[in-house]
Amino acid sequence: MWRHIASNAVTMLIVLLFLVGGVILWGKSQYDGAGPLSEAMCVEVPSGSTMRRISETLEDSGAVTSSAIFRMGAEYADKADQLKAGSYLVPPGASMAQIVDTVTRGGASTCGTEVVYRIGVNRVSVQLRELNPQTNQFEEMANFNPAVDETPDIYTDRKASVGTRFRVALAEGVTSWQIVEGLKAMDVLEGSVEALPPEGSLAPDSYEVRPGDQRANVVERMRAAQERRVARVWENRQPGLPIETPEELLILASIIEKETAVAEERRQVASVFVNRLNRGMRLQTDPTVIYGVTEGRGVLGRGLRQSELRAATPWNTYVIEGLPPTPIANPGLASLEAAAAPLETPYIFFVADGTGGHAFAETLAEHNRNVAQWRRIEAERANQSSGN
Template identity: 35%
Template sequence: MKSLLRALLAIVLVAALACGGAYAWFLHWLDVPGPSQQNVTLIVPRGAHVGQIARLLADAGVAGDARLLELAAWQTGLGPHLKAGEYAFAPGETPRAALERIAAGRVVVHHLTIPEGLSTFEIRRLVSGDAALSGDWPKEAVPEGSLLPETYNFIHGDTRGELLARMRKAQQDLLARLWPERAADLPLASPEQAVILASIVEAETPLAAERPRVAGVYLNRLKRGMKLQADPTVIYGITHGDPEQQRPLTRADLGQDTPWNTYANAGLPPTPINHPGRASLAAVLQPEQNDFLYFVANGRGGHVFAETYDQHLRNVAAYRASQKR
């Protein structure tokens, strides 16, 4: 009887040691680098249960064994907190770190930059071409000039409509701040007119430092009842923002009868010709105070400004001569 008891005790002891050893090995495994030797990005779908998530991680090489990873999710208490989303895992990320990443919802953040001065046509191409966004481009029209060019962050699965709504709100918020602070005596009746003029300034110069001066020129012309005579408005009347339709302007183009032809029509065109950025909007509402009425390219990316037409003609002649050298 005593010998049988000793044998049973020995068996229990061995089993306990074996279980303890297995548990210690399991705890060690949780913090051992995973098998992947490269960055791994995967998407945890909505509604996936712990076993499915463990299988996704194992199949992607983040963890070596899906069953152990599922057990680890419950042992660590992270199982009920695993979240859907897109996740990026570094080479050799441990099972514990991978589970903690998903439980914390540290998803991949995408970035989409909308450059200043793009048309709705061009923005649609950018937004529609980003595979991380979902949904279609909205069916309702996106008016020219209604979005704020900027870099926007989003996560996988955000819709194109949601992103456009953020762009629209960003522009509305900016105008709500800038319009009340505008300079006195501007010949602009509304924020919408400010956006129209800002889109012309945006198209005329790539130099941020030059925009308040260009804005001043156009505002001076508006105050005097002079036609704006802005080439970019004529181009928009022909292309409607489609870059594939753009070509060098001809003298005949300047006489085309479109609402955007500021050589033929006085005042502002009926709509913006692009989506202007912060600097151009600010330049129109806080322009440089000057007496310039004309400007022409200087051949170096900027412009030469003139107060009189005779001076402007001399600047034009100088520019043309420089182009022949």
């Protein structure tokens, strides 16, 4: 009898072990297998949140089939106490294991709100946009000029969200003064910039920032980036250029940057200035004259006067020989590369052609015809704008 009872107990224990093993295997398959989410979603992990709260949120939103299995899997992986605050993109079909890894790995948020502070040549703007997880595209929620517009409530609210990311984006051709003034308008940054950085020394680009970052440190990142760019481009420059130092490369690149916004013609514009320098001709470029008037502190906002074209400033290339003493803006990488590798052309003149680009010429007679054509285009536009 006791032998029979013992035999049945062993049998029951084996069956129980098989059942437990089956449950474990089933739970593991649920944890590692593809999840039920049919469309991407954002999951926000607030500061101080718990794995229980996040697991319940995920179950309620249909991202996981069981919050309990989600938590047990996180415990087994020793990640239950490693939640990182932020906003994260969960792709369709993500497994529980993948979601646990996402919300515990940390790093930059991959979903939610992004605030971009754009420092442009003509204005500073704040763009608030949110990632649509279904399209994986950002959608603009607000866009305003902090200097003149009322701050939208949505900006104030979203700026304080845990997953919000912040960037400052510099347009090519902005001056150092414009950059510093733009950084002053960024209410997430702190501190001051004691001295205006040398013109041309800051790299136009997009920079990730965090609330509380020091403005001076952000400027230093921009300076270091431009220093690396100039060094690399200078190292790979064409031989025989009429520029002798990296600083002269930077000056020439800044003029190219201000002369054309058409990427395809930067190297052509560079060829005109190189040809003029090689021939001992004055550069005669309006943006340098404008810089002599404004010294980079704002936009002129009107046409140049004849008196200004004749005025003897260090930057007036109608008067001085060769390059001006400093850059006239902060050039982007493409303009640096154009200055270091201009096309080989016979051109020594160019003028606007009415399309946003320029008409190039080898002779003065051809250039005068291009100028006359541009004057006709200007007159037609003036007549149209006046209603005649």
